[in-house]
Amino acid sequence: NSAGTQVGWGFQLQSPSFVLIMLVVLFGMALNLFGLFDFATPGGRVLGNVQGPDGPVGDFLGGVLATILATPCSAPFLGTALTFAFSSSSFTIVLIFLMIGLGLAFPFLLTGLVPGLVKFLPKPGAWMEHVKKFLGLTLILAGIWLIDVFTALTSDWGSAPMLLALTSLALLFFAFYFNRHIGEKASW
Numbered sequence: 232n233s234a235g236t237q238v239g240w241g242f243q244l245q246s247p248s249f250v251l252i253m254l255v256v257l258f259g260m261a262l263n264l265f266g267l268f269d270f271a272t273p274g275g276r277v278l279g280n281v282q283g284p285d286g287p288v289g290d291f292l293g294g295v296l297a298t299i300l301a302t303p304c305s306a307p308f309l310g311t312a313l314t315f316a317f318s319s320s321s322f323t324i325v326l327i328f329l330m331i332g333l334g335l336a337f338p339f340l341l342t343g344l345v346p347g348l349v350k351f352l353p354k355p356g357a358w359m360e361h362v363k364k365f366l367g368l369t370l371i372l373a374g375i376w377l378i379d380v381f382t383a384l385t386s387d388w389g390s391a392p393m394l395l396a397l398t399s400l401a402l403l404f405f406a407f408y409f410n411r412h413i414g415e416k417a418s419w
Contacts, residue, residue, distance in 0.1 A: 247384040251396050253314060254377040257370050258400050260310055264367030266360075267407040294336060308366075311373075374400075 262268060284292070309331065316327040342348050378396070385392040 245384070247381060247392060250377055250381045250384060251392070251399075254374055254381060254396060255399060255403065256310055256314070257374045257377065258403060261367040261370035261374065262404060262407050264363045264370065266363070267404075267411045294339065 312327060312331065316324045319327075342352075381396060382393060
């Protein structure tokens, strides 16, 4: 092509701007998993107490409600999948959304078909916080990889774009840390 580059798998990672945006998004999602802020679902608290009709319509609406209420928990994971999807072909977008829907529905389908499986599900507890922190660490590791990609695209560690990227991440962290641990306790 006229630009002298090939468009293929991962072509979006050739753009320093895209890599920087992804780095900030992944870092923000990691901060969410570390508990520095929570994703808010519009109407989530109100919708959590709504009773729907019985039958197939009620089951469908229950699935919609479960999806809406799962958004704060699934957003850190789906963000990267959706970013990939929207930088892919139409077929890939439809396939990813179909798989996301099946993934959300699978536990309901499985326990609906075999109700006895419910007793094997782990009970909510402190272990969930440990899993969240582990998954946050995996996002930080992915961010480190993106810093390497960004460095390769912008020449070196001392470049202005790299300093901007690292400063943005540090400010993002301190803003959420201050809001969660200092701002709430301060009596201004």
